[in-house]
Amino acid sequence: MGYAKLKKITVILLVALVTAGLFMTSLLVGPADINIGNIFDYFCGKYNPVIHLRFMRACMAVISAAGLSAAGVFLQGLLRNPLAGPYILGISAGSAIGAVGAICCGLGTAFILLPVPMVCAFIGAIITIIVVYRLALKDGNLSVQNLILAGIAVNSLLSSVLLFAIYSSKNEAINGIIWWLLGSLQVFDIRIVLFSGGIVSASILLAIPLTKELNAVSIGDDLATYVGIKVEWIKTIFFVLSGIMTAAVVSSVGMIGFVGLVIPHITRKLFGPDIRVLLPASVVIGSGFLLIADMLCRILFIPAELPIGIVTSLVGAPFFIFILVITRKGS
Amino acid sequence: MKNNILELKDVTAGYGSKEVLKNISFFVKEGSFTGIIGPNGSGKSTLVKTLGNFLKPDRGIIYYRETDVRNITHKEYAKKITVVPQETKTVFDYTVRDFVTMGRYPYTGFWGTLSKEDTKEIEEVLFTTGLNKCCAKNINEMSGGEKQMVFLARALCQKTSLIVLDEPLTFLDIKHQKIIIHILEKFNKEKALTVLMVVHDINTVLKHCTDTIILNEGSVYASGNTEATVNKETIREIFETEVEFVKCGDKNLFF
Numbered sequence: 001m002g003y004a005k006l007k008k009i010t011v012i013l014l015v016a017l018v019t020a021g022l023f024m025t026s027l028l029v030g031p032a033d034i035n036i037g038n039i040f041d042y043f044c045g046k047y048n049p050v051i052h053l054r055f056m057r058a059c060m061a062v063i064s065a066a067g068l069s070a071a072g073v074f075l076q077g078l079l080r081n082p083l084a085g086p087y088i089l090g091i092s093a094g095s096a097i098g099a100v101g102a103i104c105c106g107l108g109t110a111f112i113l114l115p116v117p118m119v120c121a122f123i124g125a126i127i128t129i130i131v132v133y134r135l136a137l138k139d140g141n142l143s144v145q146n147l148i149l150a151g152i153a154v155n156s157l158l159s160s161v162l163l164f165a166i167y168s169s170k171n172e173a174i175n176g177i178i179w180w181l182l183g184s185l186q187v188f189d190i191r192i193v194l195f196s197g198g199i200v201s202a203s204i205l206l207a208i209p210l211t212k213e214l215n216a217v218s219i220g221d222d223l224a225t226y227v228g229i230k231v232e233w234i235k236t237i238f239f240v241l242s243g244i245m246t247a248a249v250v251s252s253v254g255m256i257g258f259v260g261l262v263i264p265h266i267t268r269k270l271f272g273p274d275i276r277v278l279l280p281a282s283v284v285i286g287s288g289f290l291l292i293a294d295m296l297c298r299i300l301f302i303p304a305e306l307p308i309g310i311v312t313s314l315v316g317a318p319f320f321i322f323i324l325v326i327t328r329k330g331s
Numbered sequence: 332m333k334n335n336i337l338e339l340k341d342v343t344a345g346y347g348s349k350e351v352l353k354n355i356s357f358f359v360k361e362g363s364f365t366g367i368i369g370p371n372g373s374g375k376s377t378l379v380k381t382l383g384n385f386l387k388p389d390r391g392i393i394y395y396r397e398t399d400v401r402n403i404t405h406k407e408y409a410k411k412i413t414v415v416p417q418e419t420k421t422v423f424d425y426t427v428r429d430f431v432t433m434g435r436y437p438y439t440g441f442w443g444t445l446s447k448e449d450t451k452e453i454e455e456v457l458f459t460t461g462l463n464k465c466c467a468k469n470i471n472e473m474s475g476g477e478k479q480m481v482f483l484a485r486a487l488c489q490k491t492s493l494i495v496l497d498e499p500l501t502f503l504d505i506k507h508q509k510i511i512i513h514i515l516e517k518f519n520k521e522k523a524l525t526v527l528m529v530v531h532d533i534n535t536v537l538k539h540c541t542d543t544i545i546l547n548e549g550s551v552y553a554s555g556n557t558e559a560t561v562n563k564e565t566i567r568e569i570f571e572t573e574v575e576f577v578k579c580g581d582k583n584l585f586f
Contacts, residue, residue, distance in 0.1 A: 080422045139347050212443035216433055218423055222416055225385040227489065228409030228437040273423035276443065 008271055012281050019062075019288040022295075026058045027051055029295045031303045053186065059193045060185045060253055061290040067200040067249040068260035069267075069286035071242035073278050074207065076264055077218035078238050079144050085261030086246040088148065089132050090155035091125045095250045096181060097158050098124025100165050103176045114191055117180070118251045125247030128154060133239065142235045144221075182307030183254030185294050192252050199248035203241045204283070211275045214238055218275065258312040259286050262320050269327045289316065335396075336361045336493050336525045337382070337412075342391030344381045351377040353549040354391070359493070359527055359542070364519050366536035366557070367529045369546030370570055375529045376417065378546065379497040382527070383414035395493075409437035413486040415496040418479065421470055427481055428466040431457060434488025453488055460484045460514060476507030483511060487518065494518075496528040500535065512539055534584050537561060545569060558583070 027039050032050045042051040071086040078084075086092070098120035107116040135150035136142055166177055187193060207214075213234045216224035221231045246260070263286040264278065271281045290308075293315050297306045337359040345351040351374045359365050369375055380386040382393070384405065393400045395411055403411070413434075421430075434456075435449045445453070457463040460480050465473075470481055479499060486494055494515075500508045516539065518524040530536050536543055536557060543561050544554040547569050553560045566574050566585070574585040 077423075082422065209441040212436065212439070212441070215443070216436060219421055219425070219430075219433070220416075220419055222380065222383065222385045222414075223419065223433075225405070226383050226409065226414045226416075226486070227433055228404075228406040230405050268423070272429070273425055274429060 005277075008277050008281075011271075012277070012284060015281070015288060016284045019284050019291065022288050022291040023058050023062065026061070026291050026295050027054045030054060030298045053188070056187050056190060056193050057185050057294065058291060059197065060187055061294045062287040063193070063197045063200050064185065064249045064253050064256055065259055065263070065286035065288075065290035066204065066283045067196070067245040068256065069263045069282035070200070070204050070207070070279060071245045072260035072264040073267075073275060073282050074214065074238045074242045076268075077214050077275050078235055078242075079148060080218055080220070081144075081148070082265055082268070083261070084148070086242060087255070087257070087260065088155070089151035089243065089246075090128050090153075090158055091132075091243055091246045092250050092255050093155050093158035093162060094128025095121035095125035095247055096162055096255065097165070098122070099180050099251070099254075100162060100169075100177050103173050103180070104165055104169050114195060115189070118192065121251035122247050125243070125250060128158070129240070129243035129247065133236075141232055142239065144235075147239070179307070180254045181309075183256040183309040185253050185256075185290075185297075185308050187252060196248040196252040200245050203245045204279070207238065207241050208279070210234060210237060211279055214275050215273075218273065253308075255309060256290070256312055257309055258316040259290060262316055263289060266320060266323045269323055289319075334361045335359065335394075337527070338394040338397075340392045340394070342381065342388045342393060344377060344386055344388045344391075346377075346386075350389070351549050352381065352388075355546075355549070355551050356391075357544050357551050357554045359525060362519070362523050362525055363542050364516070364526045364540050365528070365542040365544060366540035367527065367544045367546060368531075368533060368536055368561070368569075369552070372548075373546040374549040375546055376497055377549075379414055379416070379495055379529060382412060382495045383416075384408050384412070385414075406437050409489060409491070411491055412493045412495065413489045413491045415479075415482050415486045415494065415499055417497045418475060418502055419482070424469045424471050426466065427462050427468050427470060427473075427484075428453075428457070430470050430481055431462065431484045431488055434485040437489060452490060456484050456487045459517070460487070461510070475502045476504060479503060479507065479511065483514065487514075492523070493525045493527065496526070498529050498531060501531060508535075533561065533566065537584055538582055 028034055034050055038048055039051060042048045068086055075084045075086060076082055099117040102117040102120040112119065132150045132154050136147040138146055166174060169177065213229045216227055216229045217231055217234050224231045264282045267278055267282045267285055271277050293311045294308055296315060297308050297311050300306055335358040340356050341354045343350055343352060343354055367375055367378065377386065381388055395403065400408065432453055435445060435453065436443065438449060439445060457466060460483065462480060462484055470478060473481065483499065499511055515526050519526050540557050542555060543557045545552040545560060545565060552569060553565060563574060563576060566572065576583045576585045
């Protein structure tokens with residue numbers, strides 16, 4: 001193993017360690033006083049509602065960041081476009097329509113195994129994935145350009161439907177809708193954590209053995225074919241995995257911007273374009289980032305809480321600019 | 332025939348309903364240095380894509396050493412035939428080494444971990460192509476000539492017995508043209524690599540290619556020994572222009 005690779009792996013492990021630290025810290029942060037002793041007791045089996053809520057929240061931060069960052073890495077590689085992200089394919093809008101539809105129908109608080117708006121959001125996202133995929137097929141092959149165009153078209157269409165739904169719904173529904181659109185990592189049922197966590201981790205585990213193939217596809221369909229990659233197969237797998245992960249995350253915590261687009265981008269600047277490195281690096285960096293953003297949500301305006309969607313961009317954009325500046329200097 | 336590495340029988344290929352190659356048949360001799368010439372739009376690039384397994388023929392059969400290529404898996408195919416495409420834009424900033432390493436993908440396992448043999452092969456190719464001096468360089472910061480060399484190195488790492496190149500010399504200065512031809516001739520002679528190369532410059536064909544295939548309007552106009560196929564009459568017929576041939580050493584060149 002080369003020195004450069006060893007260095008990258010060490011850095012990723014260090015970031016993972018820091019992220020684990022942030023995870024524990026996030027259990028301490030918030031309006032209610034919790035100390036390390038309480039956390040220790042909690043993990044030993046002594047139930048504490050505040051820590052339980054914070055624990056689920058921290059889990060959702062890691063799951064969402066992992067899902068969105070991984071989807072971003074896959075789609076940017078697949079579409080050979082560093083500006084692609086999980087939301088470009090209209091998946092978020094599709095799931096928003098599902099959730100908003102449920103809220104507008106008065107099912108905002110209904111529950112069948114999982115919250116009904118969440119189930120509807122997931123179904124909405126899956127339908128959107130299928131529609132975009134079908135639209136992007138050209139002579140039976142998945143065309144990268146068509147995929148982006150189909151995504152943009154479907155996204156615009158669904159966004160206008162969404163705006164219409166907001167325009168025509170009653171006041172009490174609007175609050176629910178807005179809260180959902182802005183996103184919140186706070187979930188109240190461990191089943192949501194298990195559902196989204198299961199989907200995200202299964203997708204990432206499935207993707208890991210195929211990252212080598214995605215590397216080849218990120219250079220060009222023809223060049224990938226010439227080194228023996230079944231390009232259509234790989235493109236379909238990664239498209240579907242990205243779609244399902246985004247659907248699981250967005251239906252659980254709403255739309256959290258910035259992470260899926262910019263975390264893979266920042267990570268590529270720091271670690272290079274090899275997806276085998278980029279995937280774990282994006283997951284740990286994204287998780288750390290979202291844990292920090294979530295803690296800020298809780299402490300900036302105590303006791304009020306900011307929606308996570310606002311803070312991710314507020315903190316993320318300057319950080320992104322900082323990365324752009326330092327990498328431009330070549331340091 | 333036994334000593335043909337590649338044989339096409341009535342191959343028709345194209346894009347959607349548009350047929351570009353129409354019922355073409357030809358063969359490439361084992362160990363030959365074959366040139367493909369033809370006017371713009373004659374189907375040269377489509378032929379390259381078809382030979383690279385990127386474009387599936389609508390009809391007809393391609394044989395690799397008497398095996399129908401439809402019976403060869405993608406991975407096995409990439410160990411037998413490889414393609415160096417025309418200058419391609421790359422989006423992501425891969426280093427020369429990482430890019431060339433991808434040539435070993437048909438040989439590596441799941442994660443793409445390199446064996447000792449893979450590493451040896453890569454080092455050898457990097458050395459032969461002179462890229463060992465700029466392994467860590469970003470391919471997007473390289474000149475056209477250097478980048479072409481990286482694409483060639485990646486294909487050579489695949490250790491195939493046939494390499495197909497689509498106009499590898501077009502945007503290169505004379506120095507880089509000579510280097511690429513020199514490397515191809517070296518692999519052709521020392522490693523029995525059969526070279527099939529689309530070229531625009533007919534003098535390159537006359538000087539370096541043992542055999543030539545002339546394409547015109549999606550069909551094979553002529554194929555065989557270069558001296559027999561490329562002459563004043565065929566050039567006039569295909570390119571609709573008059574040329575003069577002159578003797579230069581033991582070769583005919585035209586101007």
